Amino acid sequence: MSAETFRIGFLPLVDAALPILAHELGFAAREGISIELVRDMTWATVRDRLLYGHTDAAHMIAPLAIATALGRDRPAVPMAVPFVLGLNGNAVTFSTQLARDVGLGETLGDPATIGAALRRVAAARKIAGRPLRFGVVHRYSSHNYMLRYWLAGVGIRPDTHVDIVVTSPPFAADALAAGEVDGICVGEPWNSIAVERGVGHIALATAQIWRRGVEKVLAMREAIADERRDAVEALLRALHAAAAHFVEPGTAEESADILARSEYLGAPRDAILRAITDRIRLVPGGEPIHYPDFMFQHREAANFPWRSQAAWLYSQMLRWDGVTYSATDAATAGAVFRPDIYRAALAGSGAPLPGASSKLEGGIGEPLGAGSVQGRLVLGSDRFFDGRAFDPDDIQGYLADLK
């Protein structure tokens, strides 16, 4: 029955896990749907296949879904994001030379301290006429926005003091090795691969920049979300079950085995396993260190699409694209995230369902109970490294304050 099949586009990254596992481990079948996975090498192709109906849904960098709905660089297409596939899971990796210049230690350091050292190196390189250059996976990626947020927060102005270019994850290690970039901000396993090849040194986990930063989402055209609502809700339940399984103790080995296969990531199983279990090897030959919540795929209703997350991404789009605020665009961007579909899909399942659709981002220090319409919901710290909080109802005030 074709109406119940979802073709889902993805890029070979660890955080494509949920649709892959929903398919492989029978969570989709249990919901009466089937998933066909379509692997690509660029986000541009993932997006094109989605827009022209080669796929029904996609594993996608969240800002790209919003940029598509806003019609950045192309005609606008209404989009729907009813499910977040994960938070964080990315890292900033320096070339071995830059790691030495900055004096990176053998453990994950403090973002502000590393930033201060990096600022000195960046200034020297700028004067020498060879400004530092960082690679991110896409212009409209959380990687780009997290890296820029950190750099600007430690007094390094992106595009002025340092250059930021686009580097595809599979080529990121090569670009570091060839000296084309001095640092990268990419998802796993690509940081680990750079470390294992001896060309990089992990400086920061993006979770250190924003403790609960939205990462990949399940994106689809709004028309699909409307026309196939029942099947979409079944898909969300399958993904939700896959996420619960993914974070269950004792499942990581099997998940890593599946993800490592050539039709999915085609990448070393051990690097994938380390990412799933929040262990990262920072330096070549070093012992992996455990950094809790490096990847955050399920707890605390992590899969819930908070409109305030979309609003934060929109604020960063304005900040770095030099576009002025528009209430219409802000509304369009926020409405891409669809907590209503998420709630409808999981009503009656016992999963915690937040009562609100938007929250103050970065406002929680200690675990805090949150209002829910179903289940008990406790949210952990969601701090930004600089302690600033984002109020989705005051984007302009937030941006003015960041200047």
Next chain:
Amino acid sequence: MRIAIIDTSTTRAAIISDGLREAGLDDLVLIDPAGALVAQIEAAKPEVILVNLENPSRDLLEDFFAMSRALARPIAMFVDQSDTEATGAAIDAGVSAYVVDGLSKQRIKPVIDLAVRRFQAFSRLQRELDEAKNALAERTAIDRAKAILMKRRAIDEPAAYALLRGQAMRTNRRIAEIAEAIVTSDALLGDME
């Protein structure tokens, strides 16, 4: 109208450029996929850029198009929404195209249509070639399996073929699969009597 072709397959790039030339579009630049893409495009200053859909450099290229001051901001093909059918056909064929803003649709459409047809022709050729290779490999396996059966069972060729066919029918598999299994097991166990 200058057209740049960026394709990871140099054969396909040649097929497309031949087609465009035949149609009188001869202001063409073939970008070397192994070289520095951005520098080549900046130097060429094309108005239309054809890229194979699965080119691993597309994210980088789109970023360059969006940021470039050297080019007059190329944008994804067919800004006119009414043309989703044509765009869909291009995606189906595996072509993505970027055109400099303001170029008239009447001028672009023949280029895209031609690229789509050439991409399709290339895929067809590729498919036929793959099929021919497969058929040849199957033929070889069947011949070798027959020879093994003839020798080990001391039977003639028609009898060996009948054995293969009978087994294929009983197990609902293709003759070539049975033949491959025989060749493989003979390679592993052939000297065990």
